Amino acid sequence: MTTVQDPESSIHRADSTSWYEASARRRIELLLDSGSFHEFIGPEMREVSPHLRVFDLPEQFDDGIIVGSGMLGGLPVFVAAQEGRFMGGAFGEVHGAKLTGLLRAARDVKSRPVLILFDTGGVRLQEANAGELAIAEIMRAAVEARSAGVKIIGLIGGRAGCYGGGGLTAGCCSALVISEQGRLAVSGPEVIETNRGVEEFDSRDRALVWRTMGGKHRHLIGGAEVFVDDTAPAFRDAAMALIETVLGLSLDTLKSEQLRLDTRLQIFGTARDALDIWTEIGIPDAGSVPGMPAEEFIVLADKVRSIDHDAR
Amino acid sequence: MEDITFHHYTQRPAAGNKHVAIVGVVASGNLEVLAERVLSNDQFKIEIRTAAEGFESVWSAVVADFVERYPTGGLKFSINDGGARPDTVMLRMAQAVRVMEEG
Numbered sequence: 001m002t003t004v005q006d007p008e009s010s011i012h013r014a015d016s017t018s019w020y021e022a023s024a025r026r027r028i029e030l031l032l033d034s035g036s037f038h039e040f041i042g043p044e045m046r047e048v049s050p051h052l053r054v055f056d057l058p059e060q061f062d063d064g065i066i067v068g069s070g071m072l073g074g075l076p077v078f079v080a081a082q083e084g085r086f087m088g089g090a091f092g093e094v095h096g097a098k099l100t101g102l103l104r105a106a107r108d109v110k111s112r113p114v115l116i117l118f119d120t121g122g123v124r125l126q127e128a129n130a131g132e133l134a135i136a137e138i139m140r141a142a143v144e145a146r147s148a149g150v151k152i153i154g155l156i157g158g159r160a161g162c163y164g165g166g167g168l169t170a171g172c173c174s175a176l177v178i179s180e181q182g183r184l185a186v187s188g189p190e191v192i193e194t195n196r197g198v199e200e201f202d203s204r205d206r207a208l209v210w211r212t213m214g215g216k217h218r219h220l221i222g223g224a225e226v227f228v229d230d231t232a233p234a235f236r237d238a239a240m241a242l243i244e245t246v247l248g249l250s251l252d253t254l255k256s257e258q259l260r261l262d263t264r265l266q267i268f269g270t271a272r273d274a275l276d277i278w279t280e281i282g283i284p285d286a287g288s289v290p291g292m293p294a295e296e297f298i299v300l301a302d303k304v305r306s307i308d309h310d311a312r
Numbered sequence: 313m314e315d316i317t318f319h320h321y322t323q324r325p326a327a328g329n330k331h332v333a334i335v336g337v338v339a340s341g342n343l344e345v346l347a348e349r350v351l352s353n354d355q356f357k358i359e360i361r362t363a364a365e366g367f368e369s370v371w372s373a374v375v376a377d378f379v380e381r382y383p384t385g386g387l388k389f390s391i392n393d394g395g396a397r398p399d400t401v402m403l404r405m406a407q408a409v410r411v412m413e414e415g
Contacts, residue, residue, distance in 0.1 A: 042332070056313050059361070
């Protein structure tokens with residue numbers, strides 16, 4: 001295994017590659033130091049879902065998630081990547097167990113950060129109970145790992161977004177990186193509309209979906225620490241920077257997070273739309289935010305966003 | 313779901329010495345191919361699980377054509393298919409052979 005690489009050539013190779021368009025395997029390749037990835041429970045082990053066959057549905061040899069270890073800028077890391085095109089990246093029994101196992105390994109090793117490349121609609125409906133249990137186990141494992149000093153960075157920019165149990169798991173991370181395409185929420189647009197009616201949320205209004213759950217909004221209200229353009233090197237740079245800066249988990253962290261969320265609710269509790277919130281935090285022309293190029297948005301967000309809290 | 317298996321004798325061993333490779337994804341109109349170098353050099357085996365039932369003769373023709381066009385000796389392919397068209401199947405299998413050559 002080699003960790004020596006030519007950064008120039010690797011950056012050039014990956015420069016224009018869209019994170020959104022890339023497969024889970026390709027994202028790992030582009031994120032980590034070239035050739036450093038070592039997969040645990042690879043597809044050749046055929047640890048497939050025990051449930052899909054019952055429903056006469058096709059399986060995938062890695063059950064839609066790749067876990068393993070590698071190097072990021074010379075630093076050893078654990079990494080997990082969900083494949084959003086296989087069943088919407090949804091969590092099933094095996095899929096979830098692979099992530100739980102990785103987080104428990106990180107908890108035991110203590111010093112090695114974990115990168116979770118989210119791309120998921122939530123729990124797989126065909127294995128709902130097993131999937132829900134998996135989410136509970138993942139969240140517990142994430143908190144145990146963080147309590148042991150492990151930094152967990154979530155990267156969100158895939159086609160399935162990060163919903164349901166994925167959104168809950170993202171909430172348990174030390175910090176999140178998000179692109180405009182990377183939507184983050186618990187209930188998805190269709191779920192809200194089905195349960196609360198079209199007056200509450202029109203899932204076909206794509207502009208509404210993006211400005212409510214999209215990366216720009218999540219970053220502006222403090223849900224995601226870093227906003228990046230939709231490129232692999234941008235995600236890589238952000239992950240490396242966050243590993244340097246994120247704080248550990250303590251009771252004080254949780255108290256700060258509670259205070260941050262309380263304050264957020266006080267200030268924005270009556271807002272009817274993301275546009276109201278953006279205006280409230282001091283963006284002069286809130287309507288221009290959705291169409292704004294990434295670089296321009298990052299400059300704007302840095303001006304209006306107060307990030308000097310020690311929450312999460 | 314339908315399981316289909318084909319076994320071919322082949323004159324040409326697959327190049328490279330990579331032991332295992334995976335290409336593609338199981339989605340509608342797409343498939344994954346798991347390639348493993350586990351057979352003797354004059355053998356090629358392919359195991360298919362497909363969501364589109366009743367197309368065994370099409371698979372047979374595509375695989376026979378593939379074995380004729382690419383060196384596959386020593387390889388075993390395991391395919392999970394989400395109902396891919398024959399041209400997509402052919403491209404994915406060719407991609408698998410190429411990735412096995414890289415190692």
